[in-house]
Amino acid sequence: MSKKRELILAFESSCDETSVAVIEDGHRILSNIIATQIKSHQRFGGVVPEVASRHHVEQITFCTQAALEEAGVTYTDLTAVAVTYGPGLVGALLIGVTAAKAIAYAHHLPLIPINHMAGHIYAARFVKPLEYPLLALLVSGGHTELVLMAAAGEFEIIGDTRDDAAGEAYDKIGRVLGVPYPAGKEIDRLAHLGQDTFDFPRAMLKEENLDFSFSGLKSAFINTVHHADQIGETLNRENLAASFQASVVEVLTEKTMRAARQLDVHQLVVAGGVAANQGLREELAEAIKASGLDLDLIVPPLRLCGDNGAMIGAAAHIELKKETFANLTLNAVPGLDFPYRA
Amino acid sequence: MLEFKTINPEQTIAIAKQLGQQVQAGDVLLLDGDLGAGKTTFTKGLAAGLGIERYVKSPTFTLIREYQDGRLPLYHMDVYRLEETGASDLGLEEYFDGNGVSVVEWSQFIAEELPSDYLTIHFNKDVRDDQVRTLVLEPHGAHYEALVRASFAD
Numbered sequence: 294m295s296k297k298r299e300l301i302l303a304f305e306s307s308c309d310e311t312s313v314a315v316i317e318d319g320h321r322i323l324s325n326i327i328a329t330q331i332k333s334h335q336r337f338g339g340v341v342p343e344v345a346s347r348h349h350v351e352q353i354t355f356c357t358q359a360a361l362e363e364a365g366v367t368y369t370d371l372t373a374v375a376v377t378y379g380p381g382l383v384g385a386l387l388i389g390v391t392a393a394k395a396i397a398y399a400h401h402l403p404l405i406p407i408n409h410m411a412g413h414i415y416a417a418r419f420v421k422p423l424e425y426p427l428l429a430l431l432v433s434g435g436h437t438e439l440v441l442m443a444a445a446g447e448f449e450i451i452g453d454t455r456d457d458a459a460g461e462a463y464d465k466i467g468r469v470l471g472v473p474y475p476a477g478k479e480i481d482r483l484a485h486l487g488q489d490t491f492d493f494p495r496a497m498l499k500e501e502n503l504d505f506s507f508s509g510l511k512s513a514f515i516n517t518v519h520h521a522d523q524i525g526e527t528l529n530r531e532n533l534a535a536s537f538q539a540s541v542v543e544v545l546t547e548k549t550m551r552a553a554r555q556l557d558v559h560q561l562v563v564a565g566g567v568a569a570n571q572g573l574r575e576e577l578a579e580a581i582k583a584s585g586l587d588l589d590l591i592v593p594p595l596r597l598c599g600d601n602g603a604m605i606g607a608a609a610h611i612e613l614k615k616e617t618f619a620n621l622t623l624n625a626v627p628g629l630d631f632p633y634r635a
Numbered sequence: 636m637l638e639f640k641t642i643n644p645e646q647t648i649a650i651a652k653q654l655g656q657q658v659q660a661g662d663v664l665l666l667d668g669d670l671g672a673g674k675t676t677f678t679k680g681l682a683a684g685l686g687i688e689r690y691v692k693s694p695t696f697t698l699i700r701e702y703q704d705g706r707l708p709l710y711h712m713d714v715y716r717l718e719e720t721g722a723s724d725l726g727l728e729e730y731f732d733g734n735g736v737s738v739v740e741w742s743q744f745i746a747e748e749l750p751s752d753y754l755t756i757h758f759n760k761d762v763r764d765d766q767v768r769t770l771v772l773e774p775h776g777a778h779y780e781a782l783v784r785a786s787f788a789d
Contacts, residue, residue, distance in 0.1 A: 380697065381697075382697070382698065434696045435696035435697055453690060453692075454690075454692060455690045455692070456675055456690075456691075456692060456693055457675075457692075457693045457695070458692075458693070458696060460696075461693060461695050461696050465670060465695075468670075469670075508671075508675065508676075508693070511670070511671055512671035512765070515669075515670055515671045516671070516765045523762075627697065627699070628697070628700065628701055
């Protein structure tokens with residue numbers, strides 16, 4: 294008799310993307326359907342919750358059907374249903390939560406609630422098996438955190454932004470530069486064409502802790518452009534982008550390396566939308582090489598850096614073993630956070 | 636109307652903290668100023684006045700961040716991204732009528748959802764000095780006039 298396959302149907306709808314995936318044994322992607330809404334959001338310069346929830350409703354049944362078909366499985370083959378229940382936009386989260394609850398109820402399957410940020414870290418599981426303790430740098434539009442994982446499924450924030458998230462800083466200075474949302478990719482491209490000539494501040498580097506701050510950098514950038522405007526001068530966009538990115542990347546890299554030296558970790562996972570940034574990847578790789586630390590840098594492939602269902606399925610594999618199940622009272626938790634280190 | 640000139644973020648925080656010690660459940664504060672004018676800095680001070688110890692982080696991405704660990708809950712909202720859509724489906728009135736203090740950045744984008752009385756705080760950047768701000772407190776309604784008087788009695 295053959296062993297029953299472990300198949301998790303995973304939902305993600307916390308923000309821009311509606312995504313449904315089928316994951317086998319926590320690390321094989323049988324399908325990962327992603328319906329993105331970025332086009333409709335571009336008009337608004339950001340994520341608009343009402344638009345987000347309406348689109349999720351339109352997409353989610355289609356995505357579910359496509360995920361099952363592409364994986365070549367039916368509901369009766371499934372082991373469990375997993376879903377992102379926070380953090381995110383409440384209206385958007387509720388669409389995924391409701392869909393997952395309905396399917397779990399109808400097909401008598403366990404329901405596994407997943408923290409979206411845990412999903413981002415577990416996107417790295419598709420690269421290779423994770424070894425604990427592990428350090429993760431989570432960088433996205435809403436987060437900039439250093440997370441210590443003492444064991445599988447255990448998360449503790451050891452460093453955090455005190456104001457703006459790194460991805461948010463990209464989007465806001467993007468608006469000043471006239472780069473459409475989401476601005477990260479284009480600023481990364483411009484940065485590679487320019488030089489760090491403006492010498493923007495590197496926030497909190499001198500402080501002992503592992504926290505970040507990007508609000509002062511944002512202000513310095515805006516002031517620089519504003520002053521030039523006042524005297525009718527046009528600054529070089531490539532150099533502005535390069536100088537901004539140099540500051541962000543240096544602070545992220547320096548604090549991450551500081552954490553790695555303090556902790557006995559051998560893997561560093563960089564996750565979240567900003568993990569797609571080439572400048573950050575290059576500088577981290579160089580810093581690790583220069584440090585002589587036995588530290589393996591794991592960055593999920595680009596298509597898994599953004600929001601997707603596959604990463605939720607990977608995280609759910611751990612929780613399935615621990616039997617962390619929810620019942621039908623599961624609700625969206627928009628402000629869900631990992632615990633902070635005491 | 637009450638005006639303050641601040642020459643660094645610490646002074647902005649100090650003013651906000653005084654206000655934070657006096658605000659009451661259901662109070663609504665609107666923060667009006669450009670990107671980088673000090674709205675989130677002000678909110679940090681207000682949170683300190685409420686006895687909130689967690690980091691007050693920008694709510695731009697999440698739209699709303701709630702802080703429950705102070706004398707009153709603080710609801711920090713940033714509706715920057717609702718410029719073209721408004722907020723009719725967001726249920727913001729539940730926050731405004733709730734048990735906490737609501738702070739709204741970019742409130743001009745949701746003018747139709749706002750209560751009739753509130754305290755507006757304008758942040759004007761100095762054209763000559765990047766560090767200098769003029770904060771103008773503009774109360775709408777008797778309750779907010781009293782709040783400003785109580786916070787800055789001398």
